[in-house]
Amino acid sequence: MSQTTNDPRLLRAPPKRPIRLSWSDERVRGIVWQLLVVGIVGGIVWWLWSNTVHNLEVRRIATGFGFLGREAGLPIAEHLIDYNPTDTYFRALLVGLLNTLKVAVVGIVLATVLGTAIGIARLSRNWLLSKIAGVYVEVIRDLPLLLQLLFWYAVLQGLPGPRQALNPVDGVFLSNRGLKLPWIVWESAHSWALLAFVAGAAATWLYRRTARAKQMQDGQPRRVWPVALGLLLVLPVAVWWVLGAPWTPDMPALRGFNFQGGLNISPEYFALLLGLVLYTAGFIAEIVRAGILAVPHGQWEAAQALGLKPTQVLNQIVLPQALRVIVPPMTSQFLNLTKNSSLAVAIGYQDIVSIANTTLNQTGQAIEGIAIIMLVYLTISLSISLFMNWYNARIALVER
Amino acid sequence: MSDITLNTAAAGVPEAAPRSAPLTQIGLVGWLRANLFSSWLSSAVSLLLLYLIIRWAAGFIEWGIVNAIWSVPNNQTQACRDLKGTGACWAVITEKHRFMLFGTYPYEEHWRPFLVCLLFIGLYVVSAMRRFWRWELALIWVAVLTLIGVLMWGGILGLSYVPQERWGGLPITLILATFGLAFAFPLAILVALGRRSSLPAIKVLCIMYVELIRGVPLISLLFMASVMFPLFLPEGMNIDKLLRAQIAIILFAAAYLAEVVRGGLQALPKGQYEAADALGLSYWQKTGFIILPQALRLVIPPLVNTFIGFFKDTSLVLIIGIFDLLTAGKTAIIEPAWQGFGVEVYITIGAIYFVFCFAMSKYSQGLEAELNRHRRR
Numbered sequence: 001m002s003q004t005t006n007d008p009r010l011l012r013a014p015p016k017r018p019i020r021l022s023w024s025d026e027r028v029r030g031i032v033w034q035l036l037v038v039g040i041v042g043g044i045v046w047w048l049w050s051n052t053v054h055n056l057e058v059r060r061i062a063t064g065f066g067f068l069g070r071e072a073g074l075p076i077a078e079h080l081i082d083y084n085p086t087d088t089y090f091r092a093l094l095v096g097l098l099n100t101l102k103v104a105v106v107g108i109v110l111a112t113v114l115g116t117a118i119g120i121a122r123l124s125r126n127w128l129l130s131k132i133a134g135v136y137v138e139v140i141r142d143l144p145l146l147l148q149l150l151f152w153y154a155v156l157q158g159l160p161g162p163r164q165a166l167n168p169v170d171g172v173f174l175s176n177r178g179l180k181l182p183w184i185v186w187e188s189a190h191s192w193a194l195l196a197f198v199a200g201a202a203a204t205w206l207y208r209r210t211a212r213a214k215q216m217q218d219g220q221p222r223r224v225w226p227v228a229l230g231l232l233l234v235l236p237v238a239v240w241w242v243l244g245a246p247w248t249p250d251m252p253a254l255r256g257f258n259f260q261g262g263l264n265i266s267p268e269y270f271a272l273l274l275g276l277v278l279y280t281a282g283f284i285a286e287i288v289r290a291g292i293l294a295v296p297h298g299q300w301e302a303a304q305a306l307g308l309k310p311t312q313v314l315n316q317i318v319l320p321q322a323l324r325v326i327v328p329p330m331t332s333q334f335l336n337l338t339k340n341s342s343l344a345v346a347i348g349y350q351d352i353v354s355i356a357n358t359t360l361n362q363t364g365q366a367i368e369g370i371a372i373i374m375l376v377y378l379t380i381s382l383s384i385s386l387f388m389n390w391y392n393a394r395i396a397l398v399e400r
Numbered sequence: 401m402s403d404i405t406l407n408t409a410a411a412g413v414p415e416a417a418p419r420s421a422p423l424t425q426i427g428l429v430g431w432l433r434a435n436l437f438s439s440w441l442s443s444a445v446s447l448l449l450l451y452l453i454i455r456w457a458a459g460f461i462e463w464g465i466v467n468a469i470w471s472v473p474n475n476q477t478q479a480c481r482d483l484k485g486t487g488a489c490w491a492v493i494t495e496k497h498r499f500m501l502f503g504t505y506p507y508e509e510h511w512r513p514f515l516v517c518l519l520f521i522g523l524y525v526v527s528a529m530r531r532f533w534r535w536e537l538a539l540i541w542v543a544v545l546t547l548i549g550v551l552m553w554g555g556i557l558g559l560s561y562v563p564q565e566r567w568g569g570l571p572i573t574l575i576l577a578t579f580g581l582a583f584a585f586p587l588a589i590l591v592a593l594g595r596r597s598s599l600p601a602i603k604v605l606c607i608m609y610v611e612l613i614r615g616v617p618l619i620s621l622l623f624m625a626s627v628m629f630p631l632f633l634p635e636g637m638n639i640d641k642l643l644r645a646q647i648a649i650i651l652f653a654a655a656y657l658a659e660v661v662r663g664g665l666q667a668l669p670k671g672q673y674e675a676a677d678a679l680g681l682s683y684w685q686k687t688g689f690i691i692l693p694q695a696l697r698l699v700i701p702p703l704v705n706t707f708i709g710f711f712k713d714t715s716l717v718l719i720i721g722i723f724d725l726l727t728a729g730k731t732a733i734i735e736p737a738w739q740g741f742g743v744e745v746y747i748t749i750g751a752i753y754f755v756f757c758f759a760m761s762k763y764s765q766g767l768e769a770e771l772n773r774h775r776r777r
Contacts, residue, residue: 034601041605048632055631126442127435128449142757143750144712147726151750154742158484339617346719353619366627373620381615 052367067363068093074358076350078266089359096355097376103269103351104338104380107276111337112330114277115284122289133285140282146343149275153347156267162258171251173259179270180252183263189243196239200231207231268349272341280337284330291326292318323395331388335381342377352376464488471495477737484740492741493748496732500749503568503723509560512551513571519548520574528763541582548575564640568723570752572642576714576724580649581707587650588657593687595658596665606658613655618716621648626720645717653710660702664695700771704764708757715753725749 022028056063072092073085080098083091121133140148157176159166165175171182184190204227211222252262295318303317344351353373360369423429436446467487469480471494480489493500502513523544526532532540552571555561594606613621625648626641633639639647668691676686696703715726723731729749733741 030599034599037605038601051634052631055635058635125435125438126445128446132449132453138758138761139754142708142712142754142761144715144726144753146715146718147746147750147753150726150730151743151746154746158740158743160485342617342619343716343719345619353617353623357623360627366631370620370624370628373623374616377617377620378612378615 061364063365063367065368067359067365067368070363072359072362074355074362076355078269078350089363092355093352093359093372096350096352099349100338100341100344100351100353100376100380103272103276103341103344103349107273107280107337107341108334110273110277111280111284111333115281116288118281118285119288119292122285123292137282137285140279141286145275145279145340146346148279149271149343149347152274153267153271156271162254165254165259171262173252173254175259176267177258178267179265180259181263181265182252183250183261185246185248185250187246189240189246192243193236193240197232197236200235204228204231266349268344268347271347272344272349276337276340279340280333283333283336287326287329287333288322291322294325295321320395327388327392327395331385331392334384334388338380338384339377342373462486464490477741480741488744489741490744492733492738492744496738496745497748499569499732500725500728500745501569502571503728504566505568505571506560506562506566509554509562512554512559512562513567513569516548516551516571517574519544519551520571520578523578545579545582564642567642569728570725572717572723573711573714573725576642576646576649576717576722577711579646580653580710580714583650584653584657584710587654588661589692591654591658592661592665595662610655610658613652614659618648618652618713619719621652622716622720624648641720642722645720645722649710649714649717652713653706656706656710657703660699660706661695663702664697664699665691667698668695697771701764701768704760704767708760708764711756711760712753725752 020028068090069088071086072089074092075085076083076092076095078099079095080102081091081095083095118133118136121129122137124130124133156178159174159176162173162175162177165173165180167173173180204224207227208224211224215221250261250263252259252264254260299317299321300313303313308316341351342353345354345357348354356369356373360366363369420426421430424433437443463486467483468490469483469487470490472479472491477489477491480491483489498507498510501517502510505513523541526540527537550556551559552567552575553562553564591606591609594602595610597603597606622645625644629644629647630638672690672694673686676690681690714724717724718727718730721727726749729745730742733739733745
C-alpha cells in the first residue's frame with residue numbers, strides 16, 4: 001500500500017471534472033446504481049419488517065427479552081454450572097452456551113491432533129499407512145456430517161446395557177449409557193495445582209521470549225527446557241504436595257441398573273464429539289498435507305546442508321513456512337467445527353441451539369430465540385477469526 | 401563410465417555379462433521392501449496395520465454377510481433381534497428401500513420419482529462434459545427442470561396429481577441441491593462482483609450479507625425459514641415448507657459460492673481489467689466478456705468442492721422435518737418392528753451419498769489436472 005501512495009506518478013491529483021447531470025458521467029451512474037440497490041434492499045427489509053410487526057400484533061405476541069427472567073422449567077441433563085428446571089431461561093441458555101463451548105473446544109483440540117497425524121501419515125513412505133490415511137480422508141469427507149452423527153449415535157445406542165458393559169481396561173466401561181472413566185475426587189488442592197500450571201505456562205512463554213531476544217543480540221543459544229520443566233511440572237506438583245497431596249481415585253462401579261462414580265461421558269456428547277472430530281480431522285489432514293508439500297524440497301536440503309539437527313530443521317525451517325499456508329484454512333475449519341456443533345440438536349445433546357429451540361417453542365418468542373442463536377455464533381465466529389488473524393499476522397512472512 | 405569400460409576392453413579383460421539387479425531390489429519383493437519394510441519402524445507399522453485390517457475386514461464380512469439376514473416374512477423381526485451385535489439385518493433395507501428412496505410418494509407411481517432421479521443424474525453428466533459448456537446448456541437445464549416439475553407434480557398429460565407434501569427421499573435431496581445451485585450461483589456472482597465494486601453502498605451491503613451468513617450455522621437459517629418466515633409475510637400469504645427451506649439453502653450457498661468466485665476475481669491479473677477499460681468496454685461488457693470467463697475458469701475446482709459440501713449440507717433439512725433421503729431413512733426405522741436397525745440404514749444411505757460426492761470429487765480432481773495442463777512442465 002505504502003508503495004503505491006509513494007509513487008510520484010500518483011501524487012499528482014487527477015484533474016477534477018465538475019459532475020454533469022448526465023448518464024454518460026460515471027459518477028452519476030454510480031450514485032444512481034447505489035440509490036437503486038439500497039432502495040430495493042431497504043424496501044424489501046421495510047416490507048418484511050412491517051409484515052412482522054403486523055403479524056405479531058395480530059397474534060398478540062409480545063416482543064422483547066423479558067422472557068429471559070422467567071422460570072424455564074426445562075430439564076437439562078448435562079450442565080457445567082449448577083442448574084435445575086426452576087432456574088430462569090437466561091441460566092438455561094447459559095448452560096447451553098457452555099455445552100456448545102465444551103464440545104467445540106475439546107473438538108478443536110482433538111481434531112487438530114488427529115488431523116495432523118493423518119495428514120503426516122498420508123505423506124508417509126509406508127505405502128499401507130499413506131493409502132489408509134488417503135481412504136480415510138476420501139470416505140469421511142464424502143459423507144454428510146449429520147449422517148455420521150446419527151450413525152455414531154445409533155452405534156452407541158446399540159451397545160449392551162450397563163450390566164453387560166464393554167470393559168476393555170479396568171475402570172473403563174462402555175455401554176448404551178455412555179462412557180465411564182476413572183477420575184479423582186476433585187479438591188481445592190487440584191484447582192491450585194492447575195492454576196500453578198497455567199501460571200507456569202505463562203512464565204515459560206515469557207522466559208522463552210526473553211531467551212530468544214537475548215540470542216538475537218549475542219548469538220548464544222539458551223536452554224529453555226530446564227526452566228520449562230521446573231515451571232510446568234515441578235511447580236504444580238510442589239503446590240499439590242504442600243497442600244497435602246490429596247489423591248482419592250474415583251472408580252466407576254455398577255450399582256443396581258447404572259454406574260456410580262467416575263467420570264461420565266454421555267452417549268450424546270460422545271457421539272457428537274466423535275462425529276465432529278472424525279469429520280473435521282479429514283479436512284485438517286488435507287490442509288496439513290498441503291502445507292507440508294508447499295515447503296520446497298530445497299529448504300529441507302539447505303537446512304540439512306547447514307548441519308541443523310532434524311528437530312531444528314522441522315522447528316526452525318519447515319514448520320514456520322508450512323504454518324503460513326496452514327493457518328488461514330485451519331481457521332475456517334475451526335469455525336466450521338464450532339458451527340457444526342449445532343447439529344447436536346439432531347441427537348439430543350443440549351447445546352445452545354437445542355435449548356434456544358425449546359425456549360422458542362415454549363414461549364413462542366421465535367424472533368428472539370433465533371436472534372440469540374445467531375448472536376452467539378456470530379460472537380464465537382468473530383472471536384475465533386480475530387484470534388487466528390492475530391496469530392496469522394504474527395507468523396506471516398515479514399517482507400521488507 | 402565409458403572410460404572405464406574402454407580401459408577394461410583394452411586390457412583384454414573379458415567383459416562380464418550384464419547382470420540383472422538383485423532379486424531383493426526389483427519386482428514384488430523390491431516393492432515390498434521399499435514401500436512396506438524399509439526400516440524396522442516401517443515394518444512394525446505395516447504388520448500392525450495389516451493385522452488390524454484383516455481383523456476388521458473379517459469382522460465386517462462376518463457381521464455384514466455371513467451372519468446377516470437378508471429378508472424376513474411380514475415384519476417378523478425377532479430373528480434379527482436375536483442376532484443383534486453378531487449379524488446385520490439387511491432385511492430392513494429389503495423391506496424399506498422403496499420408502500427410503502421415495503418417501504410417501506404413492507407406491508404405484510414410484511416410476512415417476514425414479515425417472516426424476518435418472519433425469520437429474522443425466523443432467524449432471526451432461527453439465528460435466530466440457531463440450532456442452534455453452535449457453536445452450538442453460539436451455540437444457542430449463543427444459544429438464546420443467547420436465548422434472550411435471551413428473552413430480554403431475555396433474556397433466558394423464559399423470560395423477562401428487563401434492564408436494566407427499567414427495568420424499570432421494571428426489572427431494574436432488575431437488576434441494578440442484579435448484580439451490582441453479583439459483584445460488586448467479587446470485588453468488590452478483591454478490592462477488594458487488595463486493596469488489598468501487599461503489600461503497602453496494603460493497604458494504606455485499607460484505608454484510610456474506611459475513612452475516614457465513615458467521616451463523618445453516619441450522620439457524622433453516623430454523624428461521626421454518627419458524628420466522630411465516631411472520632415475515634403478509635397475512636394470508638403462505639409459502640410451503642420445502643420452498644422456504646430451499647430459499648434458506650440458496651441464501652446460504654450463495655454466500656459461500658460468492659467467496660469462491662471472489663477468489664477467482666482477485667486472482668485475475670490487474671492488466672486484464674485495465675486492458676478492458678482501455679478498449680472502452682462498459683462495466684457489463686468488461687465483466688461478461690473479459691473478467692468472468694477467465695475468473696470462473698480459475699475457480700472451477702474449488703467450486704466443485706463447494707458443491708460437494710453443499711450437496712451434503714442439504715441433509716440438514718432433517719432438523720426442520722423435511723422429507724429428504726436422510727429423513728426418510730430415519731423415519732423408516734421409527735416403526736416399532738424395525739426400531740434399532742439404524743446402523744444398517746445409515747450405512748445404506750451413506751453409500752448413496754458417497755456415490756454422488758465421490759463422483760463429483762473425482763471429477764473435480766480430473767478437471768483440475770486438465771485445466772492446469774498448460775502449467776505442467
